[in-house]
Each structure stands twice: as C-alpha cells, then as structure tokens.
Amino acid sequence: MLIREAVSEDWRSIWPFFHAIVAAGDTFAYPTDLTEGQGRELWMLSAPKHTAVAVDESGEILGTANMYANRPGNGAHIASASYMVDPRRSGRGVGRALVEYSLEWTRAAGFRAIQFNAVVETNVHAVRLYESLGFKIVGTVPEAFNHPTEGYVALHIMHRSL
C-alpha cells in the first residue's frame, strides 16, 4: 500500500465509495444527498489543505483522507482530518495507514495537534482506531447526530498532540 497526494483524476475512483458512505448517513455529518460536484468540492482540497489517497500495488484506490487547519486565525495551529475507506477494501489496515499518514503530514506542516470535531459514538471501529493511535476523547456532545437506525447519538471530539 502506498499513500500519495490525490490528483484530480482520482475523484472518479473515490466518488463511488465516498457516495455510498455519505448516503448511508451513519458516520459523517455531511448532507446525505450530496451531488458528485458538491462531494468533489468538499473532499478534493488544494494547498494549504491536503487530500491523499491510499493505493494498492496495481494503483487502485483503497481509501482517502483530507486534512486542513481546524480553525482560522488564532486557532490555526490545530489541524483536523477526515478519512474514508472503500468498504470493499476494509480490514487491510487502510484506515490506520491513512491516520498515520495524516499525523506525519500535519506534523510536517507545522500543526501542533489534530482535532476531530464529530466522531459518531456508534462508529466504534473509528473511535477504537483513533484511540489506539493516541487520540483521546476530550468532549462528547449528547444527541448531536441523528443516526439513521440508532436515532440521536453523541458526537465525540477527539484530540492528539503532534
């Protein structure tokens, strides 16, 4: 597996699983009816923001991540990041590799920490992955996410110094 900066042509391969994940509506607080154009604008970021893809030996895209300053101004030293793994490619450590990449990239870019603003509490796999990589839950907003099958569930704020 290789992780590299995303290029514009990658979107064609990202969109199918991006769309499936967003439409499922159980992990991201994105509009569940995002069009392809809106999705591209949201996900495919330009410098100083950054979008990356994980690819296998044949160049096929397994997952993607993006990262950026969480706030402007006097909050701009904290990064945030998002990750999506093609569900057909899960279980290979793609998510872990993407988080590790984002830790390296944001550290190199001079950020002092990464903060996740909205980790759905029922997304236990993600919470455990982040915790295993040193993130801590620093806050929990009750009933902040309307899960399609679980109803109102909490969103965690997670944080890790770099």
Added chain:
Amino acid sequence: MLIREAVSEDWRSIWPFFHAIVAAGDTFAYPTDLTEGQGRELWMLSAPKHTAVAVDESGEILGTANMYANRPGNGAHIASASYMVDPRRSGRGVGRALVEYSLEWTRAAGFRAIQFNAVVETNVHAVRLYESLGFKIVGTVPEAFNHPTEGYVALHIMHRSL
C-alpha cells in the same frame, strides 16, 4: 433594548466594534486581519441562517448575534451561535439578552440544542454568562487557541438543550 433581525444597513454600525473585537484576537478564532468585506460575509447571514442586532431606544446598535445549523446532514438539528457586544456598551446586559434571544429563535426554528464550538477559556465573562443560562461545558480542547497575551489556552465546547 430591542432585539430585531439585522438588515444590510446595520453592518456600517457593526463593523467598527466587530473589527475591534476580531483584531484584538482574544475571543474569536477568526482571521485577525479580516477585511470589512470578509467580515460582512462572515457575520451578515441570510435565511435559513439568522443575524440579529440589539438596539437601544434611539436605534443605536449595542451588539449583534448570529445563529445557524452547526453541521449539515444528520447533525443539522443542533444550532450554533456567536455574539458580539460593542465594548462601549458592555455592562448593560446586552450579551445576556442576545443569548436569550438566540435560545428563543433557535427553539422556534426547530433546533434541539445549541452548541458553541470554541469558547476561549480565558473569556471568563462569556463562560459564566453561558453557564448562568444553562449551558454546560461538554468538552475542552487543550491549547487550541493562541491567545495574544496568555499564549496557548483551551477552547471549551459548550452545549444546552432547547
């Protein structure tokens, strides 16, 4: 004191204290070098978002608030809000009146709670005001705000059900 929806012409009166507050850089994680046009775009919101002003008997603007969905999609039932009081008009309960107005407005708009994402811990006056109106600190992100005189200080996430 009256609180009413802001109109475009109000910006002329808001900008001087808005600019002073943002340039001071000790309470908002906004770019401290915001231009007037950027400030207007950031603050003067259109439906379904909402911007309000507090005015005195002579119609002079004492402070302003805005409010909006904190997230899209399955997070859109939680509002967020921001408040600015003209420092020359402080001590008259303007901030409290603006927060109370935002509680009423967001409740009427169908939101289930209000969440503040970034309350600077050294902004003790605001933290106390919010707590006195039923908000609770549900999370604290360490060193997330680079205060111009205090250095790296925490940002609180605060929350109140409606």
